Amino acid sequence: MRPAALIIPLLLLAIGASTTVQGIDRLRVAYQWKQLDFDWPPDNKDDVRRAFPSYNPADNLPLGLEVGGDRLFVTVPRWRQGVAASLNYIRLNDTRESPPLIPYPSWEAHKYRDDGQPPEIVSPFRMRADRCDRLWVLDTGLSDILGSPEQQSAPSLLVYDLRQDRLLRRYAIPEEQRTPDSLFANLVVEDHSKDCADAHAYLADLGGPGLVVYSWRRDSSWLIKHHYFHPDPMAGEFNVGGVVFHWSDGILGMALQPHDDGYSTLYFHPLTSTAEFSVGTRLLRDPKRADTSEGFHEFRLLGSRGPNGQSSVSFLDPASGVLVYALTNLNAIACWRAGSRYTLQRQGRVYMDNVTMVFPNDIKIDRRGTIYVLSDRLPAFMYNRLDPEDYNYRILTGNLAEAVNGTVCEPPRTTNKDNGALDTRINRLPSSRRNSATAITSCGHSTILLLGAAMALAALTLVDW
Template identity: 55%
Template structure:
């Protein structure tokens, strides 16, 4: 490398391995991110061949993709078609989303007010350290392809407790995605409740369960995407610890259905001091099956709204005349109603 020339990789912020044997690297190109930040290279996507480590492609973001406050901090890859793969890069500093097409080697920037932080969700207190962040779009998770061939992207700003979604059919259409007509295509799913700010997210396509890192709670939680409700009660608590899970900073699920979580005490590094005698960095793992067992995300348990709906169909009076029920039938229905009441109270 010649003097003054930037290295091949400057500051890799997120990586993703796709099903096509490629490693995608989101490089901010900025040196000393937490100090006197110095841009050494343009924000770029680098794609490597996992079989031989060769650099397959470097894509530099166009200048109009990088705003004054831009900071690209997360990456999602839609890889159902290896020749027509799409990468999505989240800008949390100047809230926006860059969509990159592997096939055409083009990109475009998408804007939406759902990408912006919630001013009421910028306060953080983790292990006694309080601070404020106003970070926008960060967490992204992609579903398996839907019947129309496109995935659903679930997303949220870091400083927000709300979850949103949009079809990649909208995002991958450059003309539509960059127009002002897409606002109605985005959906609000619900809220994770107080202190429910979420960092990274990852969707296990085998179970349809999304895993979230919740730094304010030192926890990892989950949501089953087949559940029509998105509330505190429909989220499952996977693991919470003020020792092992202090600032969960990354979450992944591998092809063998193992959940991996990285906790790194980032807030202490930024605003306090890391104690070298402590274990500050941890990688925790569990099978997806064990992680969601007996939680609201357990795939063996039917979502509560569906249970109530189905049982309601049984108990709901018919609009047509029916013969009087026997005493035994009446007692049975009463018992069913009582059991439903107890079941709901236990879950809620």
Template identity: 45%
Template sequence: MRAIVLAVLTVATVCRAATPTLRFAWKEVDYTWDTPADKENAIKDGTFVPAHNLPLGLARWKNKLFVTVPKWKNGVASSLNYIDVDGAQDQLLKPYPSWKDNLIPDTAKELPSNSSIVSVFRVFIDDCDRLWVMDSGLADILGSPNQITGPSLAIFDLNTDELIHRYYFKVEDMKEDSFFANVVVDVDKNSCDNAFAYIPDLGAYSVVVYSLKQDDSWRIAHHYFHFDPLAGSYNVGGIEFHWTDGVFGLALSEPREDGYRTMFFHAFSSTKEFCVSTELLRNYTRLDKEEAFHDFKLLGDKGPQTQTSASFYDPKTKVLFYSQVNRNGVGCWNTEKPFTTENNALVFSDPKFEFPNDLKVDNEGTLWFLVDKLPRFIYKGLDSSEVNYGIYSINTSEAVAGTVCA
């Protein structure tokens, strides 16, 4: 009898779900204003409306954890910010690279400077200590949209906090419904100049490729970049809504023997996952488009209600982590196993993880994810007396222990 009990306890220990640690939490977002008067004036003139500032994207570099605040509504004081990893749980956001580069009126007609930031959803930190910022250039998206400047990539040197380069997308990169909200970067730290950025266009169902060395970009279209009409319905926090977002989540594997990576991708409103070699993306302008069409591959389907906003590949565990917005959690797939519904696990799920919007794995093997109740923010409004935004972390090996992803 004792042996049976010990066996049961052992199994329970192995299968016990790991619990992420709450690192940061806010009821409302606020910033490190230079003076109290600056904040008062910003509130008075509508440049800062606290309830309209919702954190959405994140990325870690050393003791900085970058947090983006897109200009969904009017009154977002600073779109690109960071907090200290070892700082207080409810600490104020610090504008990056400076206050003057972020505090831009929603009605502005141009950028104050080349390093100014309008509205950012997601950022990416590469192996060369550079921060890649996908700036949509669009303010007050849900109110009175104002395209202050065209969509662009802003690249900062994290060691100096200086802007290295800014690239504005070409007219041929965009369509009428184009919307750019994400970026992933493909680079070897031994050849930092030869970097490629891949930017999904969730509105016009394409991916824009940017070459830093060539300082040029090109647009790639494919059927797999479209949304699935059977997966466009959501129910989060008791709110039903319908989105038609196309390709959004991109994740890169480690380099293969040929030096290229596999790019995993999916439409937001879809439950399917696809992949393609970055060799095709890099050389697309020289390829036969008909032949290239067949090089995009379907991996499989994660199952019902598995729509995913963000994904990230962890080279240590060979696991692809992804958000589960309809299931208040984070999922995983071990890339060394077949892509089946059974091999896609829900690592953790809890009502407190309402709408996990972004996630990243840092170079220490820590998974970070941000939850922000976005549907309530858009369709209903948030209760400022409650904790509405949270950032959690967990070691990737601990996260998948006892699951099919281990």
């Protein structure tokens, strides 16, 4: 199908969708910051600040989040030299709009030593908390990422005891399982067994690209390679809030759907791609079989999210089977019900906003069904500049069941198959154009259909906004 033939019906559906879809955009902003600040200890505040002489608030941008107990953890990778602590938390009962970040597990864990050795934690991107009260932190080991990158320590998996806030284990990823281009930017943890020692972590290397599987019991890892981990050269252009850039990033988004046999289905996608894939973890846990022709063909292509469907992160709620994912170009969060066909008609819109959801960069859902989303305007931070007088970083939250109500991601008995499909709004008009779209909608759906040919040129421009 030619691109124009696909885009025009998407535009028509987008214009008419606003009067028929209910129960969307039910997330709220819980926290927001113009610039990040830290909880400097009052008794020795000056001493701690002296330990971070390069600290610059403008250099600190949050990227990953996770919920553990009554704490909301936030990573701040060392993008530039002015980052203070790269792993932090805030209390979930903190009602302040812009609470300062509390370094985890302590300030000491983020200090560079007098002999120049790196701190305990260098520069993590994302993390996962498991049911055994462990926090798995994937540390890239990179500093000054956007300046003069330096690999200060090997990419490592750090696992903390959340009950005692102490480091349980550090595992450095072996050299033979990474490349000079490696960037370990995301992980998922499989902890469904009753025995906490049976846990496995799956570490996404978007630069390799590859997938490193780590076994807690064996305290060892192995590398899985597949061409589905690679970027799609046709999906390399991004446009986020008018910032146009080109990325060629491999596997990043991952979500686990647990099964009764102790294994899971891993849903995954490269960042530079519009496709979704899956593979069983029974295969991934068996490196010998995964490296065979038979194992190679157990990887599955599920389908495509369509134009502008590049996605960074995803998370699957095991209680409902709903997979929630970020749409980086569209400033949106969408959903899909695992087990259904992976088509545009089966993708639901959860939240979309050109102010509060600019570049959603992490998603988590806790055991109570609460969803958390972090948006951070990363492209503007990297290629332009952020306004220090504007709110740049946000954490949004809401109830997952309410968030997907009225979409195709609802449980089957209550789903209206024509309600909330993502293909009716995957190229929805930006906020600056919504008033005109609403006016057209008021003319009736028959008028919209007659306007199809006249809107074709406009449709061609919408895929790039």
